[in-house]
Amino acid sequence: MxxxxxxxxxxxxxxxxxxxxxxxxxxxxxxxxxxxxxxxxxxxxxxxxxxxxxxxxxxxxxxxxxxxxxxxxxxxxxxxxKGNSIKVKDGVIEADAGCTTVQVAQESIKAGLTGFEWGVGVPGTIGGAVRGNAGAMGGDMKDAVEKVEIYRDGEILELTSGDCGFGYRDSCFKYNGGVILRVWLKLEKGENRDLQKQAINNIQYRNQTQPQGHASSGCTFKNVEITEDVDFKIDIPQDFLEKGIVSAGWLIDQCKLKGYKHGNAQVSEKHGNFIVNLGGATANDVLSIIDHVKGEVYNTCGVNLQEEIQII
Ligand SMILES: Cc1cc2nc3c(=O)[nH]c(=O)nc-3n(C[C@H](O)[C@H](O)[C@H](O)COP(=O)(O)OP(=O)(O)OC[C@H]3O[C@@H](n4cnc5c(N)ncnc54)[C@H](O)[C@@H]3O)c2cc1C
CATH class of the missing domain: 3.30.43.10 (Uridine Diphospho-n-acetylenolpyruvylglucosamine Reductase, domain 2)
Structure with a gap:
């Protein structure tokens, strides 16, 4: 070697x-x-x-x-x-970046803290969740993070939540680099029984709405924030207008793309924003689907979808 x-x-x-x-x-x-x-x-x-x-x-x-x-x-x-170190003190959870988001959420519930129950259903590590400002059920990392310790250009730095440039599925780490080493979450005191119930509801909701049984990377595209720059060619339902954001899955569904296949990859029949690996799919299969979906959504809905998944 x-x-x-x-x-x-x-x-x-x-x-x-x-x-x-x-x-x-x-x-x-x-x-x-x-x-x-x-x-x-x-x-x-x-x-x-x-x-x-x-x-x-x-x-x-x-x-x-x-x-x-x-x-x-x-x-x-x-x-x-990877990581195992999770400490809870005075409503603050400190975790190594390699701890799973599920582990951190379960510890928060055990400690009777509220604000991170949504994390029980999110795969991956807490470091990855910070980088992508992961979120679910109306919560996201931006609202839970107190500070993070990062490595950047030979230095170890502490950044507050405000320094992380969090936006919808976005953070400064996507543009300025930096590796997240440790994460501190600041949560509120909650009722343990309610927290458990909320966590179970979150998981049940995910099981009902997301494809089961095939490999995927979760949502492929970001939902579309309604801004002056977006000129929708189709009517947008009232509930999206009120929330200020349009589901990418709904847009894909308007283009009748559920079930669209390339090689061994497919737009999930259950959730338009999931691409599933039917077995033996290649990255090129998935990239072809991404290109096709972006083209169709642009032509039909007037929207440029942006990838949520990171391409390596
Ligand atoms: C079935 C399913 C459901 C999902 N549901 C949700 C959901 O509800 N909400 C949601 O937001 N996401 C969801 N996702 C997407 C994913 O789980 C999250 O984005 C998650 O936070 C990614 O973490 P990870 O550790 O797996 O990151 P990875 O996929 O390993 O990495 C993602 C990016 O982060 C970088 N990275 C990883 N660790 C670090 C670090 N410590 N420091 C700096 N950069 C790092 C990687 O280089 C890569 O660019 C889902 C995925 C699946 C498969």
């Missing part, structure tokens, strides 16, 4: 030519030249400093639940972040 392999082993388990399809919820993606599994935030920071110092190319992977990895894979280091 080469020098880089030996160096990487100081930070965690290392695999070479690891198929990324094994690490994405889409079950799609070619090999990572190096795949390092890092188990805690401090080791992650050390690894990032090392890679930057050496000028090595790397990409972060949390739960792999919001990515489409190319069939060629990644010709560099893929860092898979």
């Amino acid at each position: 080469d020098n880089l392999y030996t160096e990487l082993k100081k930070y965690g388990r290392v695999k070479v030519d690891e198929p990324l399809a094994k690490h994405t919820t889409f079950k799609i993606g070619g090999p990572a030249k190096y795949f390092v599994i890092v188990e805690d935030a401090s080791t992650l920071a050390e690894l990032l400093k090392f890679l930057d110092g050496e000028g090595e190319k790397y990409v972060m992977l949390g739960g792999g639940s919001n990515v489409l990895v190319s069939d060629e894979g990644f010709e560099g280091v893929v860092i898979k972040v």
